[in-house]
Amino acid sequence: MMCGNACKCEKMSRCISLTCFGKFLHTVIAGWDDSECVRTFDILNSHTAVNKNVKMIVNSKPGLHSRCEYEIRCYFRRIFLDHCQSINERAFWLTRILKPWPMVHQSRLLYILYGPTLEEEILWYELCENTPIDSEQSAKHFGELANALQILHCYPKEWSEDNIISVLDELTSSPDEWLAENVAHLLILCGDLITSKMLISKAINGRIMELSSITTSFCVVCVKNSFSLSYVMTMIQNILDAMDNGKKRLQFFNSVMDMFRELILDMHEFSDPEDTHGNDMYYMVTALAEFTKKIIQLAYKNSITL
Template identity: 55%
Template sequence: MRRHQFLFVQGKVKSTYTDTDKHRRTMITIKSFLRCKKLRRSNRLEKIEKEEIREKVIQDGPLGYFDILPIELKYHILGYFSVKDLSILTITSKMMRNLVEGYRGTSHFSRHLLPQPLPHKSVPVDKQADYIRNFEKLGLLLKRSTCLYATKDRLKFIIDFLNKMSCSYTKDCEDISKCIALTCFGKFLHTVLAGWDEAECIRAFDCICFHVNMQRTLTSILTGKPGANLKVEYDIRIFFRRVFLNQCESVQDRGFWLTRILKPFPLVHQARLLFILYGPVVEEEISWYEMCDTSPTGSEQTSYYFKDLANTIQILHCKTQEWSEDDIISVMDELSCIPEEWLPENYANLMLLCGDTITTKTLISKAINGRVLELSSIIASLCGVCSKNGFSQDYVISLTQKILEIMDSAKERVHLITSITENFKELLIDLHDFSSQDDRQHEEFLYMVSAVTQLTKKALHFAFKDMLSS
């Protein structure tokens, strides 16, 4: 047997090896590829082992046994889930969220998207609440399934949904005043937008208004004559109230959307748009001249005419970062001249419902600007309104005192008091002339007489309180 050794040849190392070493190394290499156990004639145990491994992989997988089903069968199974169940599935895992998101884009999802009957049809009043709640669940589903999407991608889904719900895109809408499709979309939209920051909500508002061409429609209506296109005016009212305003759960949210709607326009157009949104409506038409020609007959009609307008002005007054006191006063002034100058009693009704703060600042502003005749007419009307609604004249006395305190000269104060009494005289004469012909005018006459009597009594007690208390 040959044996090789390491030899040194001229300072270099020469590798030598024996046949025994070569055989040993070959055996080590072969052993590394051999199984650690002996081969068996049957593969039964190996198959069992493979099945166990495969089963463990499935169980530990993101979808479990559901993962081995074909995608069509998965979607078919998801079709039996409710919208609420699908929404819950989206937050269980990333893979399940992706599966639900994929299912949401298939035709199978249509049965979840538009519950029966269609929202453009007449839904019974007693079932509307439950019906609208389905769209809240749809909004939650979209919110959860697209939580990782960019804002522009999420807005695409919102616009697609709007196309399916908008009354102008379908012939199924029988009566827009009774149709709840936009209300359903509003509930859906507010659910999706919950938790978004203001910049994203503004982007959503602009996107929706651009899609329905609202900016151009508003410009046409606000620059034209009031009542020139009553149907479009009513459609504007319906759209903004049902989509953005009626679904607000807090005063802050409502103030935010009102600001988005009104602020792009000058003050005169803001007041006009405010009247379109919350002015009185008769048979699906804005009652533009109602405030200029007649006054409410009782508290119920007063509430119908002015409550929504007053609440809206109060909300804007609370948004001090975007609405200054001068803005509110200017909007009030512009509002009282739409489409013509209101009756003083109507303006007094509105201010009384707006609250003491707004009323005081509005009237003080008129006093500072020297509008004494207008101011005295409003104060006289406030007396009549307080008497008609059972309020004390102490409020009018206190309000008049605050106005007198900010006047610079005694001459202006005397002029205001004289103007108030002259307004009472004119009102009583006018009401007396018509009271014999109309029972309502006779009633108004009695209210005004009562107001003058109560105010005089309060003023006399205030003037001689030192003598009366001793």
């Protein structure tokens, strides 16, 4: 599938053949019509049999063909994506890669392309089991995924907002449900537009528990990274606006507070003295305190205004 030396190549991350070919290709096709670029894409994929390999991995258990997954990542990124000079150009090529496949496979491919890796392997279960230890690791894990979603969101010619939300929903459920804090990390990096649409979609569909879980996680992420909780308040207002009656809004607020309580009690009950994440309880309690302060300020803003 790759270059002529692929079978002998021990470290794909150090191989420059695909990068060189990618630069050459982008130089040659600069200024070409979209239809000509699509034809070039199809010819290259046919010649390298990449579609056969993609079909194999998207229909297999994640990680079963780890080398092939990483080769596909390198192939698409180094030839088509990494040399793009504009958002539209990258959106065009990313669309060519993803669109031929069903939604569930699109999210799988997106993770293969931009998900976290270690030693040339895709870390499929990392976001289902662990949370970033700091903002640097957060950016490393979620930055490229968020950027890819933003790029697709800026390409309405082929991606509707519903498409983006569906891919995002599938992405954060694969291969298992992501930890809520990781979903919050990704959404924050995706930006207000995508995040608002995602939360509003959940609100309209009555997914109160998911919303409360994400909201508490937003608070924790903001506290951990010293962000203002004003962002969370804006998202909450968007959620409330999408709910059609006061009963649902009250249910949402009660669910958020219940979620804080359950998470704190779980941390207290199941905490391990040797756990390296000893600050989790501190962050959770601080997040609850800061969230409560914000709610009180909003509820009594007329009484406490100087």
